[in-house]
Amino acid sequence: MDPDPILEVKDLRTRFHIAEGTVYAVNGVSFHLNHGETIALVGESGCGKSVTMLSIMGLIPIPPGEIASGQAFYNEQDLFKLTEQEMEQLRGKDIAMVFQDPMTALNPVLTVGRQLGETQRVHLGLSKDEIQKRSIEMLEKVGIPDPARRLTEYPHQFSGGMRQRAMIAMALSCMPSILIADEPTTALDVTIQAQIVELVQAIREQFNMAVIWITHDLGVVAEIAERVLVMYAGFIVEEAVVDDLYEDPRHPYTLALLDALPRVDRRRDRRLRSIPGAPPNLLVAPKGCPFAARCELVFDHCREEMPPLIQVAGNHHQAACWIDVTTGKPR
Amino acid sequence: MAVPPPTPVEKDQPLIQVQQLKKHFPIRQGLIFEKEVGSVKAVDGITFDIRKGETLGLVGESGCGKTTAGRTILGLYPITSGSVMIAGISLEHADNEHIKRLRRKAQMIFQDPYASLNPRWTVSAIIGEPLRVHKLLPDVKARDERVHELMLKVGLSPRLINRFPHEFSGGQRQRIGVARALAVNPEFIVCDEPISALDVSIQAQVVNLLEDLQDEFTLTYLFIAHDLSMVRHICDRVAVMYLGVIVELTDRNELYENPLHPYSQALLSAVPVPDPKLSRQRQRTILPGDVPSPINVPSGCRFHPRCPIAQEICSQQEPEWRELNPGHWVACHLV
Numbered sequence: 252m253d254p255d256p257i258l259e260v261k262d263l264r265t266r267f268h269i270a271e272g273t274v275y276a277v278n279g280v281s282f283h284l285n286h287g288e289t290i291a292l293v294g295e296s297g298c299g300k301s302v303t304m305l306s307i308m309g310l311i312p313i314p315p316g317e318i319a320s321g322q323a324f325y326n327e328q329d330l331f332k333l334t335e336q337e338m339e340q341l342r343g344k345d346i347a348m349v350f351q352d353p354m355t356a357l358n359p360v361l362t363v364g365r366q367l368g369e370t371q372r373v374h375l376g377l378s379k380d381e382i383q384k385r386s387i388e389m390l391e392k393v394g395i396p397d398p399a400r401r402l403t404e405y406p407h408q409f410s411g412g413m414r415q416r417a418m419i420a421m422a423l424s425c426m427p428s429i430l431i432a433d434e435p436t437t438a439l440d441v442t443i444q445a446q447i448v449e450l451v452q453a454i455r456e457q458f459n460m461a462v463i464w465i466t467h468d469l470g471v472v473a474e475i476a477e478r479v480l481v482m483y484a485g486f487i488v489e490e491a492v493v494d495d496l497y498e499d500p501r502h503p504y505t506l507a508l509l510d511a512l513p514r515v516d517r518r519r520d521r522r523l524r525s526i527p528g529a530p531p532n533l534l535v536a537p538k539g540c541p542f543a544a545r546c547e548l549v550f551d552h553c554r555e556e557m558p559p560l561i562q563v564a565g566n567h568h569q570a571a572c573w574i575d576v577t578t579g580k581p582r
Numbered sequence: 583m584a585v586p587p588p589t590p591v592e593k594d595q596p597l598i599q600v601q602q603l604k605k606h607f608p609i610r611q612g613l614i615f616e617k618e619v620g621s622v623k624a625v626d627g628i629t630f631d632i633r634k635g636e637t638l639g640l641v642g643e644s645g646c647g648k649t650t651a652g653r654t655i656l657g658l659y660p661i662t663s664g665s666v667m668i669a670g671i672s673l674e675h676a677d678n679e680h681i682k683r684l685r686r687k688a689q690m691i692f693q694d695p696y697a698s699l700n701p702r703w704t705v706s707a708i709i710g711e712p713l714r715v716h717k718l719l720p721d722v723k724a725r726d727e728r729v730h731e732l733m734l735k736v737g738l739s740p741r742l743i744n745r746f747p748h749e750f751s752g753g754q755r756q757r758i759g760v761a762r763a764l765a766v767n768p769e770f771i772v773c774d775e776p777i778s779a780l781d782v783s784i785q786a787q788v789v790n791l792l793e794d795l796q797d798e799f800t801l802t803y804l805f806i807a808h809d810l811s812m813v814r815h816i817c818d819r820v821a822v823m824y825l826g827v828i829v830e831l832t833d834r835n836e837l838y839e840n841p842l843h844p845y846s847q848a849l850l851s852a853v854p855v856p857d858p859k860l861s862r863q864r865q866r867t868i869l870p871g872d873v874p875s876p877i878n879v880p881s882g883c884r885f886h887p888r889c890p891i892a893q894e895i896c897s898q899q900e901p902e903w904r905e906l907n908p909g910h911w912v913a914c915h916l917v
Contacts, residue, residue, distance in 0.1 A: 470854030
């Protein structure tokens with residue numbers, strides 16, 4: 252492990268208290284992010300990947316939300332101990348976020364220039380002229396043609412891909428050291444997705460930024476990430492360097508997920524392997540392994556106790572499973 | 583006008599024949615004296631057959647007209663020009679009565695299982711609706727029995743027959759949509775992005791279900807999708823659409839292994855592969871810019887402003903739709 256990670260999260264638990272009961276959204280998540288590294292947080296809808304990031308950013312509404320436990324160290328300060336004011340200083344300046352749907356994340360009644368300038372005015376205290384100059388530079392960097400005119404336009408005048416570029420320009424405008432990208436390409440077509448992936452990769456190298464890429468798309472992960480965390484029902488069930496995860500998955504869920512994917516580069520050789528059932532109801536307090544009900548290798552102990560995330564192979568390859576999937580037998 | 587009854591079509595014979603189909607949506611301006619100031623050329627002359635028992639994939643980026651094509655083929659939009667024949671009946675000449683009869687042959691599964699089911703209806707009412715509309719099983723008890731049977735077919739427990747859509751997960755809702763489409767024993771189903779709103783682990787369930795039903799009832803599918811990996815898996819032949827026209831049409835393996843049109847090539851190279859080593863080696867063609875507006879279509883070949891190999895002729899002449907190899911159709915000057 253890097254002796255000095257830029258972000259370290261320990262035992263994060265986030266819950267929501269709603270009329271129907273308590274939603275156990277994140278159930279003890281720990282991970283770290285190194286300087287300049289790109290990690291991917293992968294999982295299906297409702298697995299807690301976005302809630303994890305929103306918790307770290309202090310963007311969970313409390314109530315109904317509750318951070319039941321956890322620490323998140325950024326530059327040796329615990330983000331959960333900061334006041335709202337201190338957090339505001341940090342958000343957008345040190346840690347910036349890009350959201351899935353650029354249309355709802357942008358304010359429709361303000362020009363793109365006004366929104367792009369806002370973070371710079373608040374965090375950097377720049378003058379109007381400086382902001383104008385930097386904004387044009389930023390739009391140029393993310394590949395928006397004719398930036399001076401584009402600054403005076405409103406979000407609805409931008410196409411989906413251009414809006415996402417503008418969002419990225421906003422996130423980058425204060426040179427953050429961490430960029431959190433929450434499904435930034437999910438709403439876009441593949442050709443535009445390819446443009447955005449390439450853009451983020453280029454910018455990351457240029458600014459030496461660390462990136463957390465949240466997605467459900469294992470294809471995009473293979474392209475962009477150096478290390479991958481797989482989440483299921485609020486738990487991290489596997490963590491590995493990207494090559495190891497795809498070549499040698501060690502959690503039955505990761506295995507099943509990779510098997511359920513059709514491949515664009517291969518001829519069809521069989522039916523898709525489907526994972527029976529659906530993810531568990533998060534309104535029930537977790538007991539045992541959350542994947543047990545859908546797992547082929549399940550045995551009694553799985554339903555009783557949640558397996559810890561332990562090292563199962565070299566390169567800090569970790570999995571949370573009582574079974575060794577290479578042998579099919581309990582460890 | 584007299585329209586012949588649908589003729590039975592043998593397996594592998596053309597069930598659907600689409601000829602030079604166009605669907606334009608007029609843009610009107612003015613409050614009292616409305617006048618047409620232009621049109622959205624959503625579908626602008628497409629030609630293909632779908633054989634009985636086959637799955638034809640229709641792929642392309644959002645706004646390319648693939649959904650409009652599917653809906654026009656089912657008679658949900660009036661045709662601007664061109665023709666659609668379903669089992670020998672032309673949509674153009676069909677009156678309401680015949681369109682209704684056609685609808686028993688041709689059904690649709692929608693993209694969003696949250697929006698396509700009436701939230702105030704029970705599963706029984708939703709799946710039974712086509713039977714009621716077509717007056718197939720007027721007896722309530724017989725209808726309920728049929729709904730039972732359909733629920734079993736799509737893997738839903740008939741115990742849930744009186745539940746409402748909100749009590750089901752996304753995958754289960756899509757199964758309800760499939761059961762509704764199957765209710766009238768159709769021959770042809772337009773699947774409009776049936777799995778794109780579902781999670782990966784659920785997608786495989788629905789795709790396998792669609793395949794099983796196809797085998798059992800010799801169903802013919804038009805599978806509209808933007809997920810090119812899934813299209814390769816499920817479709818026999820694939821048509822690639824760009825800005826209202828089909829630019830390439832061929833067998834799935836031929837398209838994925840030997841794409842001829844530069845747009846197909848770029849589209850396929852943009853699809854991420856779940857294999858990190860391979861994706862580091864892959865050569866990608868990244869297309870510049872966005873899809874142009876279907877109101878002002880570029881001259882000549884519509885793809886020429888984004889095409890990496892465009893030449894002068896491309897902006898002047900529309901390329902011919904020709905069969906380059908047996909069964910491999912493409913519209914490009916330069917191949």
